[in-house]
Amino acid sequence: MTYTLGDLAAKYGCDLVGDPDIEILGVASLISASKGSISFLTNESYLNQLKETKASAVIINKKFIDSCPTNALISADPYYLYSIIVELLHPIPKFKPEISKYAFIGKDISIPSSTYVGPMSSIKGNVSIGESVYIGPGCIIDGNISIDRDTRLIASSTIVNSVKIGKRTTIHPGAVIGADGFGNVKTKKGWKKINQIGDVVIGNDVEIGSNTTIDRGSLDSTTISDGVKLDNLIQIGHNTKIGAHTAIASSTAIAGSSSIGERCMIAGQVGIVGHIEICDDVRINGAAVVTKNIKKPGIYSGSIPFEEDQIWKKFVAKFKLSAKK
């Protein structure tokens, strides 16, 4: 199925500037676009790329229309419209249901005929798999695990112990969900492990990035609510609760028993110590260290931008000197 620019304008109720009959075959960036591509401008700093684009059309805010060298779809939110059109023209590929002969499925586990299980995946324990679930190659599912319909494990993820995953959730490769948390008690002979017996509950429409780790609760649940988006290499400690529609960027670490509100945005490399409560609608900028509760929505920061080494050394020297006074 192909679309003209006019089709897209009609479908999404947009104004159109230029030729409605031009055919749109795919989405591309301003720089790499060619005939048949639609591109988009969301960031003023790419205006110079706009001028050079070879796209057949560009999704653009009205205010930049004079800089546009080609046909345009006008949108108040070009980034959102782009996301819709990329989904239309480049949908996530459908899969053909199959259970690979190179997968292992434990006895008494029933896999719906609408499901895919790839080679080198192993599913055992007390496992329930919903309709149209996609379990890519190399996934390990082991324990009391339920995965609800339309959820996708792309490849090589590991779900262990006791985990419940909702609908339409995506888990990227290398993610580890349900492993024991870091619970130890100090004794005279060293650390004694505290057996971890809780679970992980993951909602609907969640995304979990590559090599992210989500530990099971120590006694209760670690909870990832509906619509949460987690980037790669994130640590979610045991008993943590993450509220609906919160997004967290790469390499952030959340220690145990913290509770993050809804619709929060947490940038990369943030550290959140244990037993913290963060309310809804909080934004935390990159590399901040959060050591106490946040009770008021708003923006919070905690990192000092870099400098040339010589200048930075002076900062550090003054910082340390002033405190010694």
Added chain:
Amino acid sequence: MTYTLGDLAAKYGCDLVGDPDIEILGVASLISASKGSISFLTNESYLNQLKETKASAVIINKKFIDSCPTNALISADPYYLYSIIVELLHPIPKFKPEISKYAFIGKDISIPSSTYVGPMSSIKGNVSIGESVYIGPGCIIDGNISIDRDTRLIASSTIVNSVKIGKRTTIHPGAVIGADGFGNVKTKKGWKKINQIGDVVIGNDVEIGSNTTIDRGSLDSTTISDGVKLDNLIQIGHNTKIGAHTAIASSTAIAGSSSIGERCMIAGQVGIVGHIEICDDVRINGAAVVTKNIKKPGIYSGSIPFEEDQIWKKFVAKFKLSAKK
């Protein structure tokens, strides 16, 4: 086997307040406990939860007994007693020895009949496996590897090149042990890799978290001593030595050739540069950057807690301004 509260008091030599005949079936948190559960209080900030608990009993310090609405086991160290009772009532499940038909075992490798090897695991090379070792699904063991008795690889961990693992050690999913360290020498044509030929030696009673990486030594050993506890997503560079009973929290990175003492506690997101020596009994708080040796036991810190963004921006401006004076 079930226990009454009186049984537990007798077994652990505790005072008991309330009904000794009440039956204790499991451990639960104050909030989620119900009839048959024993809970615990270790942190004053949960006193309000204590008042609402539906637990049949609570492990508690004598000083809080007046706030306890139910039966109590009195302990000077409720967290420790909790760890003992959770182990009693919720032991780590025993496994049935088996070598899955879906595992690959290289020729000439002898696997004791007390051992479990799960589906999609591959064991090849010059490998020695001790009695009662548990190798969960999806584990890759490849090289000169020895794993001593009662050690457990939960799932999906990768042990390569040259690695020796002690007794009763637990390795969580996604951990990578024995891969080449980051050794390169600068040349006019770019970086030249330095072949890594050392090994990793891991002691007894160690715990290694999910997706943690421990590189082999460049020539000698990377050493993780007895009783060390490593959380998730930690980087241990080549030639690093970690002393007995040291615990390290998530997302900390230790560059090559550093030596950490015994009984240290290193919090999350700490960075330790190469060739550092840290003595015994050092505690390092979260996100500190350690750039020189630590020769004296004690507590060390290095991160500045976050603030509201508007306030933080002023801090940063003043910091940078003051240094320019």
Added chain:
Amino acid sequence: MTYTLGDLAAKYGCDLVGDPDIEILGVASLISASKGSISFLTNESYLNQLKETKASAVIINKKFIDSCPTNALISADPYYLYSIIVELLHPIPKFKPEISKYAFIGKDISIPSSTYVGPMSSIKGNVSIGESVYIGPGCIIDGNISIDRDTRLIASSTIVNSVKIGKRTTIHPGAVIGADGFGNVKTKKGWKKINQIGDVVIGNDVEIGSNTTIDRGSLDSTTISDGVKLDNLIQIGHNTKIGAHTAIASSTAIAGSSSIGERCMIAGQVGIVGHIEICDDVRINGAAVVTKNIKKPGIYSGSIPFEEDQIWKKFVAKFKLSAKK
């Protein structure tokens, strides 16, 4: 094949001090060396180890020759010469080509007879594998993937969606290449995923560390150029470009759409926000937070070294107080 010290001196054009006929069997560190070992000194702080070494010979800069208790190979760059000799005496083991019966190879994929594919690996999709490629156990290759000759996937790495890998590149265990980037657009109902349709292009002679993640481009490519060396647990966000011969240490996170120049050295735990451009020949010290473009080669820093906790607390208090004035 064995070598005398004289052979090595002749082969590499070095001066030799001592006995040319002594046999050199292997490389070892100063501390662990014994008869038959050659060791090296690159760092003055190891002079005390030099004095105690039992090595048969040491690679050393002329200026330290008086401290050397044994035979010596003289080099202006001992670290480089060490890297050459370790490669000579301890080459990366050659592998015997084989396709394990415990691997899965999709229909219509042709694997050269010079290639190795280990147990529990799965190769499917539109995949092209070059001559003498080594695919260790537990690797998952799934999508439009090409891997050029002499490249090695050590074990358990995951290459998905659309990825092109050059020649003589090494990928360590747990690395995830080609997974979706973190692209979401905010809507009234929460975050909407933006389908990711780009690819990853990796050059020749690249090294990618354990559990490092490299996301596919959103529309175009994420690019890792020739000779790039990435350590463990690094995050490379979508659309990032890394210039030739740049080296990045562990746990650094690079958000999306940034461009790093050639021959840069980025230390551990550095954070680089999105849409940043960094020119060639930049060195960034550990844990710096890079929030704007770097247009000038040089050294940049951004972390404050730790202190004893009591002193650090004073720093923090002064820092916060001064800004409130």
